[in-house]
Amino acid sequence: xxxxxxxxxxxxxxxxxxTSVELTQAHLDRIAAVxxxxxxFLHVDSxxxxxxxxxxxxxxxxxxxxxxxxGIPLAxxxxxxxxxxPTTAGSKILQGWLPPYDSTVVSTLKAAGVVIMGKTxxxxxxxxxxxxxxxxxxxxxxxxxxxTPGGSSGGSAAAVSAFEAPLAIGSDTGGSIRxxxxxxxxxxxxxxxxxxxxxxxxxxxxxxxxxxxxGRTVLDxxxxxxxxxxxxxxxxxxxxxxxxxxxxxxxxxxxKGMKIGVIKQLQGEGYQKGVQTRxxxxxxxxxxxGAEIVEVDCPSxxxxxxxxxxxxxxECSSNLARFDAMRYGLRTGDVDGASAEAVMSATRxxxxxxxxxRRIILGTYxxxxxxxDAYYGSAQKIRTLIIQDYAKAFTxxxxxxxxxxxxxxxxxGEKVDDPMAMYLGDVATIPVNLAGICGMSLPAGLADEDxxxxxxxxxAPAMQDQRLYQVGAALEAALLTKWGAPILSxxxxxxxxx
Amino acid sequence: MSSLSxxxxxxxxxxxxxxxxxxELVELSSQFGLILDAVARVQEMDLSGVxxxxxxxxxxxxxxxxxxxxxxxxEDALSGAPAQEESRFRVPQILGEAE
Numbered sequence: 001x002x003x004x005x006x007x008x009x010x011x012x013x014x015x016x017x018x019t020s021v022e023l024t025q026a027h028l029d030r031i032a033a034v035x036x037x038x039x040x041f042l043h044v045d046s047x048x049x050x051x052x053x054x055x056x057x058x059x060x061x062x063x064x065x066x067x068x069x070x071g072i073p074l075a076x077x078x079x080x081x082x083x084x085x086p087t088t089a090g091s092k093i094l095q096g097w098l099p100p101y102d103s104t105v106v107s108t109l110k111a112a113g114v115v116i117m118g119k120t121x122x123x124x125x126x127x128x129x130x131x132x133x134x135x136x137x138x139x140x141x142x143x144x145x146x147x148t149p150g151g152s153s154g155g156s157a158a159a160v161s162a163f164e165a166p167l168a169i170g171s172d173t174g175g176s177i178r179x180x181x182x183x184x185x186x187x188x189x190x191x192x193x194x195x196x197x198x199x200x201x202x203x204x205x206x207x208x209x210x211x212x213x214x215g216r217t218v219l220d221x222x223x224x225x226x227x228x229x230x231x232x233x234x235x236x237x238x239x240x241x242x243x244x245x246x247x248x249x250x251x252x253x254x255x256k257g258m259k260i261g262v263i264k265q266l267q268g269e270g271y272q273k274g275v276q277t278r279x280x281x282x283x284x285x286x287x288x289x290g291a292e293i294v295e296v297d298c299p300s301x302x303x304x305x306x307x308x309x310x311x312x313x314x315e316c317s318s319n320l321a322r323f324d325a326m327r328y329g330l331r332t333g334d335v336d337g338a339s340a341e342a343v344m345s346a347t348r349x350x351x352x353x354x355x356x357x358r359r360i361i362l363g364t365y366x367x368x369x370x371x372x373d374a375y376y377g378s379a380q381k382i383r384t385l386i387i388q389d390y391a392k393a394f395t396x397x398x399x400x401x402x403x404x405x406x407x408x409x410x411x412x413g414e415k416v417d418d419p420m421a422m423y424l425g426d427v428a429t430i431p432v433n434l435a436g437i438c439g440m441s442l443p444a445g446l447a448d449e450d451x452x453x454x455x456x457x458x459x460a461p462a463m464q465d466q467r468l469y470q471v472g473a474a475l476e477a478a479l480l481t482k483w484g485a486p487i488l489s490x491x492x493x494x495x496x497x498x
Numbered sequence: 499m500s501s502l503s504x505x506x507x508x509x510x511x512x513x514x515x516x517x518x519x520x521x522e523l524v525e526l527s528s529q530f531g532l533i534l535d536a537v538a539r540v541q542e543m544d545l546s547g548v549x550x551x552x553x554x555x556x557x558x559x560x561x562x563x564x565x566x567x568x569x570x571x572x573e574d575a576l577s578g579a580p581a582q583e584e585s586r587f588r589v590p591q592i593l594g595e596a597e
């Protein structure tokens with residue numbers, strides 16, 4: 001049952017072939033069996049999940065009209081506040097915090113009858129690309145437990161890849177949904193900026209952050225996307241417009257006559273051979289389905305990584321000022337006579353990890369007088385050029401594509417002491433965030449040299465998220481025919497699994 | 499090659515209210531050269547006449563009617579407080595010398 005798609009599970013629930021309690025228990029059993037190795041979860045809320053499942057079963061029995069994914073269990077990235085459930089954003093500074101409110105994503109999921117099983121591991125405050133920066137230890141890639149699942153939403157991606165949950169939610173500031181989806185062989189979507197409420201999403205870089213869905217198929221991902229998106233008065237940047245028809249697009253999957261733009265700057269040199277090979281093959285598949293492949297030039301993308309690593313740290317140095325040891329979270333050094341400033345400094349030292357400190361200091365530097373124009377100011381101008389490059393490219397193509405990440409999953413510890421090497425892994429995903437548009441990663445196969453999953457990235461203009469699903473579904477269906485079985489059937493069995 | 503000295507990092511850490519050990523200051527200052535070189539690439543392009551973008555959307559102020567809506571109870575608001583006293587957050591001394 002746990003290896004079915006969410007769409008199949010929803011169908012079985014609707015037909016009365018199973019119950020949400022049964023489905024939830026099966027996933028909790030799977031978590032108990034394999035999460036000791038994968039370590040996708042920071043907190044499993046078994047009692048809460050079963051209570052939600054029981055409630056949705058009762059509502060179904062009464063004949064209530066339910067959302068298409070009511071009763072389906074889900075894993076939630078620990079960056080989203082859930083009332084009364086430990087929420088840490090992967091940081092020691094929030095250890096033990098029980099939010100007194102629900103984020104809008106959580107209240108929306110609850111209203112839709114989705115069963116939230118627990119909170120997943122992540123790089124601290126979503127700063128990282130491997131989940132190794134978590135204050136609670138790394139998550140391990142189900143494809144190879146010596147490797148990272150990517151990040152920052154590595155726990156959510158690993159949970160879906162390891163069949164611990166059919167659906168999960170992540171957040172994507174520079175690629176944190178798409179890159180772990182690529183490295184674990186699943187589908188992940190970063191919706192258009194403003195499509196999903198950020199209320200209750202613990203902020204890293206507010207102009208870039210966006211929550212989004214993970215699933216094992218394009219359709220499953222669309223089902224969650226359509227439920228979690230929508231306007232929210234509690235988020236001033238929330239877009240007040242109808243949610244794009246992503247489920248319908250995922251069901252159609254027709255690319256005949258569509259123009260697909262390959263971004264010259266996001267391939268070739270610096271990309272692992274097996275990644276490039278699977279990407280090129282996928283392009284051929286799309287061409288064979290009737291799409292027209294064109295090349296587009298986005299010269300400013302060469303500077304996207306540099307701009308991102310100024311803008312995001314600058315915003316984070318301001319956002320994380322709220323962790324001041326006064327109203328919630330950790331407080332240390334509060335001895336008689338200690339000043340508020342001394343307590344604040346001691347707490348932030350004890351509570352923040354290395355990468356968070358590194359980015360706060362970098363942001364503080366980039367925003368300081370005398371350097372502001374040269375660093376933060378220039379980065380904001382590069383951002384304008386990137387938006388212009390996209391606008392021009394989208395006059396030539398309906399969607400743009402690239403490999404999601406330059407490499408497959410790397411070894412735990414391989415890049416953790418080399419921040420620049422880690423940052424380079426985000427080179428293909430970052431432009432989407434800077435422009436506020438939407439992007440998807442879906443599996444393109446396994447790299448020949450290491451048999452690890454490769455991600456294919458699709459990008460579409462703001463609020464044209466349905467195009468991602470249309471192209472994604474077409475490619476997914478064609479690749480499935482070619483492979484004969486879903487990619488996850490090639491992943492090794494985890495020990496302890498039934 | 500850009501660089502930040504140990505003292506530069508110490509000053510920034512002070513501004514950011516993060517106490518740091520000597521080892522952390524030295525490590526960060528040694529890593530900053532490479533990171534600053536990489537991010538300084540934003541200065542390579544000719545950016546004269548290019549407008550800055552702070553946000554992907556045109557932002558405007560949104561006002562709501564001035565009516566009272568449900569909000570957190572004092573108990574809920576204080577539920578995560580490291581210390582509290584008489585339904586208020588108790589914080590370390592902010593002004594003046596210790597008694």
